[in-house]
Amino acid sequence: MFKKVRLEVGVVFAIGLSFNALTYFVSGRLPEMPLGVPAFLGTAISILLSFKMSQSYERWWEARKIWGSIVNDSRTLVVQLQSYLSTEYREVIAEIGHRQIAWCYALGDSLRGLNPLTRDTGCLRVEDISKLSKHQNKPLALVQQQALSIKSLAEQGALDVFCRVQLDKTLVRLVDSMGRAERINTTVFPVTYRLFLHAAIYLFLITLSIAIQDVHAIFEIPLLVLIAALFFLVDKTAYNLQDPFRNRPSDIPVTAIARTIEINIRQLLGEESWPEPAKPKTFFIL
Amino acid sequence: MFKKVRLEVGVVFAIGLSFNALTYFVSGRLPEMPLGVPAFLGTAISILLSFKMSQSYERWWEARKIWGSIVNDSRTLVVQLQSYLSTEYREVIAEIGHRQIAWCYALGDSLRGLNPLTRDTGCLRVEDISKLSKHQNKPLALVQQQALSIKSLAEQGALDVFCRVQLDKTLVRLVDSMGRAERINTTVFPVTYRLFLHAAIYLFLITLSIAIQDVHAIFEIPLLVLIAALFFLVDKTAYNLQDPFRNRPSDIPVTAIARTIEINIRQLLGEESWPEPAKPKTFFIL
Amino acid sequence: MFKKVRLEVGVVFAIGLSFNALTYFVSGRLPEMPLGVPAFLGTAISILLSFKMSQSYERWWEARKIWGSIVNDSRTLVVQLQSYLSTEYREVIAEIGHRQIAWCYALGDSLRGLNPLTRDTGCLRVEDISKLSKHQNKPLALVQQQALSIKSLAEQGALDVFCRVQLDKTLVRLVDSMGRAERINTTVFPVTYRLFLHAAIYLFLITLSIAIQDVHAIFEIPLLVLIAALFFLVDKTAYNLQDPFRNRPSDIPVTAIARTIEINIRQLLGEESWPEPAKPKTFFIL
Amino acid sequence: MFKKVRLEVGVVFAIGLSFNALTYFVSGRLPEMPLGVPAFLGTAISILLSFKMSQSYERWWEARKIWGSIVNDSRTLVVQLQSYLSTEYREVIAEIGHRQIAWCYALGDSLRGLNPLTRDTGCLRVEDISKLSKHQNKPLALVQQQALSIKSLAEQGALDVFCRVQLDKTLVRLVDSMGRAERINTTVFPVTYRLFLHAAIYLFLITLSIAIQDVHAIFEIPLLVLIAALFFLVDKTAYNLQDPFRNRPSDIPVTAIARTIEINIRQLLGEESWPEPAKPKTFFIL
Amino acid sequence: MFKKVRLEVGVVFAIGLSFNALTYFVSGRLPEMPLGVPAFLGTAISILLSFKMSQSYERWWEARKIWGSIVNDSRTLVVQLQSYLSTEYREVIAEIGHRQIAWCYALGDSLRGLNPLTRDTGCLRVEDISKLSKHQNKPLALVQQQALSIKSLAEQGALDVFCRVQLDKTLVRLVDSMGRAERINTTVFPVTYRLFLHAAIYLFLITLSIAIQDVHAIFEIPLLVLIAALFFLVDKTAYNLQDPFRNRPSDIPVTAIARTIEINIRQLLGEESWPEPAKPKTFFIL
Structure with a gap:
């Protein structure tokens, strides 16, 4: 987990160390x-971080809701x-039910930037595939x-x-869900906000390391590193949540949801075989 | 109530005690x-905890709204x-009204991970049950x-x-409510966030116990334990609220709501007998 | 207004007094x-109180919105x-318009736990009333x-x-509004959260009274009591708002709204007489 | 702008002055x-003020959304x-289009407590006006x-x-928008909350003026007055936003919006003349 | 990036410098x-700034959602x-599909205050354009x-x-989206709130520069400037987000979205050529 903020924590470690070293050598000049x-500064950062976390979580939760609607409307269609x-x-x-299954897989792949045609779902007829190209x-x-199938009926x-x-x-409603997922996927979250946050965290850590320079280095360095890690990890969590279709562990599990839809549709159609449900991940690392 | 955070409070007690002991023995070295x-740190934790509480409460309240919609749409159907x-x-x-009652009980059981077929609601015909298997x-x-009943009509x-x-x-709308309840049930709340919070609370308590080491142990230990208990209990409340279909006292009372629907539907159908409403819990412990 | 938090403020007064007394007698031991x-602690309490106030207000405002929808849909029906x-x-x-007026009064009474049949609105026919029993x-x-009236038409x-x-x-939509109002009425707000808050406020006041023991009692006691009153009054406001159908002054004025609906419907029907609108309360005490 | 909080700022000025005077005369007794x-206290007030600002803003923004819907549905109708x-x-x-224009003006006047019949929009036929009385x-x-016009068609x-x-x-939808605007207009925001806030601000200022009594009066008084003005102005802004139909500069500009609707409808009807759009206010004072 | 808050940062620099100068000359008088x-004050400002950021972000995100709906409904129409x-x-x-493309470009231009007729989309027939004038x-x-085209069909x-x-x-739905975008565009965000914020930030910086006058100017000035820059940049970000149709880099990319709609519609119509998608900006500066 700490791997993800290695760089930042390393910098913090260096800052702490150098200020401690300074304390010994130029003591009295600091x-x-x-x-x-x-x-x-720490309070201000907490407030700004809390806003960021809240917005990122809302994006992630909206993405999850969209895929929930896709589940509902796929079942409803059949x-x-x-x-x-x-x-x-x-x-x-x-045929329409199978195409609906294929649509779910294709939307998931397409959101993640993969080519939907490379996945063989066995749900599309050859002529449908050729028209897609x-x-x-x-x-x-x-x-x-x-x-057009409904038109023909x-x-x-x-x-x-x-x-x-x-x-x-x-x-x-399905077109709406598709468009809403694409919207979340293509809208860049204002990146400057994150730059300000990082700048503020570094400023906070520098002032903190000067302010507590009297605390012995053996206590000061771990304290600095832990507080820094905490801030950077919350920021990282927010960063990962805000883009929920990026092939990351914190993603919305679009393939697993598409699998659930496949099982539901095949059972509603009275078919005899269906895939196993995707194993839920027992431990969820962001 | 304190039973739930026994482990955490015990750890805090031990921390407080050992730092106090240290103060006596290595006084001057701390x-x-x-x-x-x-x-x-305490302010930062309050802010992050407040965000968590807010999100958990929203999940719980959304779950309650979903079951409210189920009440409305069941009545509307009849x-x-x-x-x-x-x-x-x-x-x-x-027949459709009774099946609707059975659906409500079945959805409640299914969300809680129970087999809906083990509950005898007396509302399904034998042929309906056999098709469910x-x-x-x-x-x-x-x-x-x-x-299909409506189709046949x-x-x-x-x-x-x-x-x-x-x-x-x-x-x-009923399919939608079902899917929305399943969504809340199967979506794991980012667990790392909670780990950060716990880490931050422990860091806070350690620094606090060092900072107030001059306060006599008879005052310091209870103070530490009470503050720790407060933080861990709010966190536990948030944790319980975030998964509202887990057979816990803080759950959405799905069976009681299904019972209310049964009473409403049976009275709308002009039937002579109906079950007693579920007793509301007079004291609600999370 | 202070009547409502008399008990809590009294306890605070006693705490302040006893700690001041202690300061005189065992000075140096505290x-x-x-x-x-x-x-x-005060900052943490403010944050948790703010979350509670926010949720309670939202329940109250949702209740008000529901009755706003009832106004709209009653007018729309006619x-x-x-x-x-x-x-x-x-x-x-x-006849349908009058029954709609009776429904509004009946829903208001029913939410407040009163028997709707005891109110004589003069809007229901005898046979309608007999079926209600x-x-x-x-x-x-x-x-x-x-x-059924619409069916017969x-x-x-x-x-x-x-x-x-x-x-x-x-x-x-009217069934929906009814169900949503019932949902707010029957859902118990997690009570443990309030217990934690009260515990935190007492802990805050005890630590505060120790911390400012050097301030003279003539200044300390009023300060403690005022801060305590402030916290407990905000908490009480939140508590009153969260259950908006309890015959309290902070309630949604369901009878006054039903009266407005009666006036609107009778004027739309072209009738010659209607009741006076309910007097708006000029001062709104929670 | 400061005119609006003159009274409060005056009181603050007096408090600051009297505490400073006290410092000179009874120095050592304070x-x-x-x-x-x-x-x-200042932090707590900021949090409570932020909640109030947030709720008031939401009421104001909801009122603006309602009038946005009225624009949309008026255009849609034509x-x-x-x-x-x-x-x-x-x-x-x-005829229906003109009546729609008249409806918009009438709703705006009616929300502001004015008699809609005193405004001559030139959009209603004589027989329509007589029925309104x-x-x-x-x-x-x-x-x-x-x-009824649509019925007759x-x-x-x-x-x-x-x-x-x-x-x-x-x-x-238009009836809905009307009812929602009336709901915002007639629902009193819990006034006790504001009383608590004011009490808390005064308590804050008194304690602050005692705490910084060592600072010279020439610096202390302006500091106190500025901080007080800041709090009272934010509170005043919130107070003004929460009732958006009161003939105040911060109001939703209902007449200007009705004018826009008139222009849109007249152009859609292919008419040759229409009024000038209302001048947007270049500087928006709350 | 700092260019945007040059003025404010300059003022802060001057304040810091003059207070430091004062410290040397009239030391003991400050x-x-x-x-x-x-x-x-810094905490209070963070809270008020967080509220402002949150509201501005919501306006911006609502604007993005509106254009997402326009994408969905344009596709749905075809x-x-x-x-x-x-x-x-x-x-x-x-013909209708092409007019829909033209509508999207025209709405984008119109929101940004440009004349839609100056853009040649090649999607409108001559007689359509003449009617627009x-x-x-x-x-x-x-x-x-x-x-009217649908009427004629x-x-x-x-x-x-x-x-x-x-x-x-x-x-x-398209008329609704148009009206909602216009609402965001024409509604002035209460400007007084921002004035209070700026006043509070200056007050904060002046008191801070006095409070840390003992810190050497070489450390004090950069610290003041960095904290000031942080506050002013977050405020600037909020200011830019709140008006998302102003030809700024933080705008909703209405032309790029209209281009996407054009590509989608042309492919749905089975046409052979379509424009290139607009390049996503790789770095997003507010």
Whole structure:
């Protein structure tokens, strides 16, 4: 865990050491730093850090909510199709259901910057895949295919117009979820804020190390390093949470969620086999 | 109540005692720790703890809102059926109403990791139960049955297509509530944040016990233990609130809410008997 | 106002007095308490109190929003009926409008734990009242009657099916508002949090009274009592806000709001007489 | 700007002066007040003030959002009418559009406690105005007229029933916005909270003036007055923001927004003349 | 980056220097300022600054969400048209799709105070452009054209009435997004709050420079300047975030988002060429 803030902690260690060394050699020349200065700086940093943590957590939690909506709307889509169509359309329902599974995997890959076509989900027909190649935004192309499948059902007279509109609304919600996930993924969190925070933490540590120079180095250095590690780790946690689709352990587990959707859809379709659910991670390191 | 933080408080007690002992034996060797250091740490911890409490409370409150929506939509489902269907469909309405009661109990059990089939609610027909056995997600399977019941009513011509769409929307909202409760249940709150907090609390207590070593042990130890207990109890409260479906006293009372829904639905159906409401807990210990 | 925290302030007065007395008699034996300890505790308490105040206020404000929605949907219901039905159904519209007024009063009474049937609103027909007696949840039973009135209009052919669905949506929103108000009313706010707060405030006051023992009692005691009163009054305000349907002055004024709805509905119906609006309270004591 | 807190600042000036005078005359009799006491009080006040500012700002911002929705739904209403009705209904569209403009002005006046009928917008027909006189809530009466105009269009067969339902939804949203604005206007913000804050600020200033009595009066008095002014001005800002419809400079500019709506609607209707937009205030004093 | 707060930092530098100079010349005449005064002021400023940062960030994030909704609804509009209309209406779909692209660019320009007609998107027909000239609010006029195109499709019988209503809902959402973006753009954030903050920061710096006058100028001046720069930069960040449509680097990248929409729509329409996506800025300076 400390690996992640090695650099920062190292710098802090060096600062502490050099100020202690200075104390021995040029004792009396170092400024008197009242402890009130770093104390107030520490409080200010806590407040600014708390704001940052709060915003990052909200981004992460919104991303999780979006994928929760995707779970709900994927299930709803299949239940609606089964409710609206007579049993002779069993195969079309399965086709749309499978495409929905593929969409979930594709959206997850696409958010993480991977090419969705390299994953073989076994859920897309060959002609669907070939149509995807021309599109930059594969999940959007798959939603278009879903819309055209529903159009074709409506044109065959299999689907009442009101029921069709309900399916359409479910698709609208899926397009919304996709767009919201993309928004979180592409919006850069103001980076200057983090620079100010780091600057403030270093300023705090320098003033603190001067202020407590009378404390023996054996106590002072670990204290400085621990407080520094604490601040930098909270900052790092916030940094990791704010971009939840980056192939990091703190990511929203998009593939595991897509797997859950696959299991749910296959069971709703009455199929006999489905993949194992992804193992939940027992220990969650940010 | 203090039982819950026994371990932590014990450690604090030991720390306080050993630093006091040290003061007597190696007096003069212990570092001078200005009180400003633990004071600033205590403020920082309060701020981080406040953020954690706030997020945990929001998870808990969202879980409570979700079950509030389930109450509303369950009532709405029955009122809508009675409003849309002529009185000759009384029995189908009762069947769907009873299945809705069973769904509520099943969702509650399922969220708590219990097998919904072991609870005999007397609300499901034998054929419904047999169909459930193949499904991993029993509440989802029950929603599917509700959708198919409504489909069958529509196919018999008992239900206007617009009214049907309204019932469908109520089911969509129930699927949403289910998915949102599952989301809260399966999303792990970043655990590292809690580790940092604990580390910070211990660091705070160690520096505080050094800083106030001049205070007599008879006053110092209880003071340390009380402050430690306060921090650890707030942290524990936050920890318990953040997972509201774990069979703990601070849980959302899902069974009691399902009972309320059962009473409401049975009275709306004009039935003669219903269960007693669950006794509200008079004292709520987290 | 101070009546409400008399007990707590009395305890504080006693603490201050006894520590001052101690200072005179065992002067020199009392521990040295650096002011930093109560200062940090006071900051921590402010932060935790601020979180509590914030959550309580949000519950209160949500309750107010719910009753705002009830105002809107009650007005909407009448405007919709007048828009959808031809003028020959004037009396049915009046009947539904009056029942809506009765529902608002009944929901208010029911939330406050009063029996809605004891209030004579003059808005319900005798047969409606008799049907209510069997129901535990009177407002829910009244919504069911509204739904059946609308059903009967639809069966007479007076109401287009699309318009009917709009009325149905308005009823769904009213059921939602009812359920949300009940949720706030029945959900116990974690009481342990308040216990911790009180413990922390007493700990703060004890350490503060030791820390400022050198200040003369004539200044110390009022200072302690004022600070204590401030903390306990903010806590009491939060406590009162968090349960907004308890017959307290800080309650949401449900009866006054129901009165406003009655006036609005009677004027929309073109009636000649309506009650006076409830006098707004000029001074609002929590 | 300082005019607004003259009284409070005057009191603070007097306090500072009298404590300084006391220092000269009874020097040695004044209590020793450690600076920690006012410092902690100042922090506590900042936290409570920050909560108050935050809630007030949210009320103000919600009020602004409500008027934003009114802009959107007013535009939508006209665009929908033009889209649903054939061009021969041009005049009815204009009539409804003009009534919508009148509604916006009337709602703004009504929220500010002015009589909407005294403003001559030139947008209402004589018969509309005469019907208004009997109603206490003029904007609600205007919405009822809009609903009846739409009803009359539907009865003439000019409006498809589905399209009619869309118009109805737009009206429902307008009724909602009206009710939400009224809710903010009539809900008294808990006044006791503000009393506590003021008491705390005075307590803070008294303890601060004792604590820094050694500082020369020429520096002490301005310092006290500036800090007091800062706290009281933030409190005043919060106080002004919390009631956004009171004819104050910090109000939501309801008349200017209604003017914007008038311009938009008149241009959508293809009219040749429209009023000038209200000048934005270049400097915004709270 | 420091360029932006040059003025403020310069003033701070001057203050620090003059107080240091004063210390040398009139040493002993300068007041004793306990460090507690600036420390408490610094904490208060952090809290008020944190509130300001939080509100500004929310405005900025809301603006980003609005443009995310515009992305979603623009895609939805095209997918819906393709799903509802038979393939013979290919050209009308393309026309509406192109107008939608033009609308996005026009809204972005209009929010930034630029004239939308000066940008040649190649997406509008000549007759559309000519109709725009009379309108002040060009994006609103374009939405009106979209509504009339859909009306014309409906009148030709190409569009089922239910499907038409779905398209209409998508347009309503676009009007909403437009209005919400305009609301953020035209609502002035209470400027007095910022004045108080600046006053408080200067007061803090003056008291701090007096309080630490014993620290040597070589250490004192940089410390003052760094702390001042930190506060002013956080304030500047908040100031820039609060108005997200002002042609600043921290703006919502409305043109880049409109470009994305153009690419998506052109690919959905099956066109062969589309513009390059806008390069994401690799370093984001506020």
